[in-house]
Amino acid sequence: MIQLHGVAKRYGPTVALHPTDLAVGRGDVLALLGTSGSGKSTLLRAVLRLVVPDAGMVAVDGVEVTDATALEVRRRAGYVIQGGGLFPHLTARGNAGLLPRHLGWSDARLDARLAELAELARLAPDTLGRFPAELSGGQRQRVALLRALVLSPDVLLLDEPLGALDPVTRDGLQRDLAGIVADLGTTVLLVTHDLREAAVLADRVAVMDGGRIVQRGRLEEIADAPATPFVEAFVEAQRYALP
Numbered sequence: 001m002i003q004l005h006g007v008a009k010r011y012g013p014t015v016a017l018h019p020t021d022l023a024v025g026r027g028d029v030l031a032l033l034g035t036s037g038s039g040k041s042t043l044l045r046a047v048l049r050l051v052v053p054d055a056g057m058v059a060v061d062g063v064e065v066t067d068a069t070a071l072e073v074r075r076r077a078g079y080v081i082q083g084g085g086l087f088p089h090l091t092a093r094g095n096a097g098l099l100p101r102h103l104g105w106s107d108a109r110l111d112a113r114l115a116e117l118a119e120l121a122r123l124a125p126d127t128l129g130r131f132p133a134e135l136s137g138g139q140r141q142r143v144a145l146l147r148a149l150v151l152s153p154d155v156l157l158l159d160e161p162l163g164a165l166d167p168v169t170r171d172g173l174q175r176d177l178a179g180i181v182a183d184l185g186t187t188v189l190l191v192t193h194d195l196r197e198a199a200v201l202a203d204r205v206a207v208m209d210g211g212r213i214v215q216r217g218r219l220e221e222i223a224d225a226p227a228t229p230f231v232e233a234f235v236e237a238q239r240y241a242l243p
């Protein structure tokens with residue numbers, strides 16, 4: 001599970017994150033919703049200590065994330081960013097196999113794991129031999145997901161993983177991703193500004209505004225009873241996307 005207690009971050013005069021508490025239970029999927037600049041990525045990145053908080057405590061599966069433990073925590077976490085963040089000079093297989101190779105996996109073990117994940121992510125096996133520039137946006141995101149899942153992470157951190165895709169591709173991948181995380185039972189923290197994505201993927205949501213979580217709960221509860229004018233406007237702007 002993922003826990004944050006009083007985690008805060010500022011950049012000079014800008015408060016990116018006011019002291020924030022958050023817990024994502026084991027196997028749960030929580031979506032952080034909010035407009036651009038509301039602090040979602042800062043919170044997500046603080047979990048992996050890619051952002052070092054000014055105050056507060058982060059723990060992943062009971063391990064406090066500090067300078068000393070950050071590498072170990074990152075190794076047990078999968079992280080996907082918008083656009084996938086694949087290395088352009090490596091094939092899909094090379095990208096997804098980077099960490100396993102570093103850990104000394106054999107070719108046979110890597111190929112078996114990638115074949116299993118490619119099936120799960122509905123990625124044709126021949127795509128694994130291609131470079132990112134030879135893949136569609138949707139395929140790149142599927143490869144990024146493969147790379148994030150290859151070491152069977154306990155937690156998955158997804159920062160607008162489907163942001164750059166066309167609506168049809170996005171819709172298909174949202175459903176596939178929901179199936180994959182349900183099958184694997186992984187704990188997921190997802191950043192999105194898309195209510196539909198939250199509806200398809202998440203058990204619970206937390207809405208951020210100005211560096212604070214202003215409402216949390218099930219998406220239906222929030223849509224039915226928005227706690228602030230901002231949440232109301234945010235929901236109204238995308239009400240068409242709700243189931």
Ligand SMILES: Nc1ncnc2c1ncn2[C@@H]1O[C@H](COP(=O)(O)OP(=O)(O)OP(=O)(O)O)[C@@H](O)[C@H]1O
Nearest residue numbers: 011014015016034035036037038039040041042043
């Ligand atoms: N490295 C940085 N240096 C200075 N300011 C930053 C830095 N990173 C983020 N900020 C600021 O902190 C605030 C929160 O940013 P953050 O990226 O967490 O928002 P977000 O909700 O993820 O936005 P988006 O949806 O656009 O990614 C913003 O005002 C942003 O400009």
